[in-house]
């Protein structure tokens with residue numbers, strides 16, 4: 380039987396390991412990093428099978444427990460995704476997600492990543508978290524011309540990979556705006572285009588309670604929730620949102636689990652159910 384003291388020792392040890400892996404070089408040598416770096420072998424390769432998925436392997440979580448395997452065709456799954464960071468609030472959100480054992484995906488913007496590289500590395504080294512591409516400077520990709528759109532996507536892929544050691548396998552075009560040219564670049568980068576089925580509307584509302592209230596009715600099995608880790612009200616809303624989703628019988632999972640195998644360049648709005 381694990382005594383409270385023993386439990387705290389285990390947690391403390393795991394946190395120490397996390398911090399240690401945050402401090403490694405950008406290429407990273409922690410197992411958490413290498414575990415999530417698998418990339419498609421060619422431009423048209425389907426997203427690789429899922430040894431990289433934290434939810435399907437016996438990866439120890441920060442609390443020392445193995446992450447459960449989840450089949451979203453059998454249980455009601457929902458995935459949380461956070462765009463536009465990393466920012467000053469992302470670390471606090473990560474603390475909450477780890478404490479609540481909630482996987483999540485972070486679609487990083489390059490200009491933010493340059494300001495908060497250590498936060499990006501912490502996301503990358505936290506079991507259950509997925510790093511993804513949200514372009515270098517958050518433009519409307521369909522309005523800036525194909526060459527510039529390519530630079531935004533390819534440049535951020537390279538930046539994320541250099542800083543975190545993780546090559547992103549998902550692209551979310553800002554505002555959900557994409558076209559054939561954008562999809563072709565995503566394909567060339569081995570990235571699926573991942574949109575969302577439920578918007579937290581946290582750019583519109585600034586009260587945690589309102590965000591929960593607006594999000595819940597949009598949730599169905601396989602839902603992908605779009606929120607932003609740059610807003611304090613969003614970070615505050617997460618514990619309540621998670622509790623209410625669980626009370627409705629939902630299992631919170633990462634993108635790998637909810638999407639299953641994906642194809643680079645193809646668009647996904649929701650996950651399996």
Ligand code: NI
Pocket residue numbers: 462463513517553554
């Ligand atoms: Ni965005």
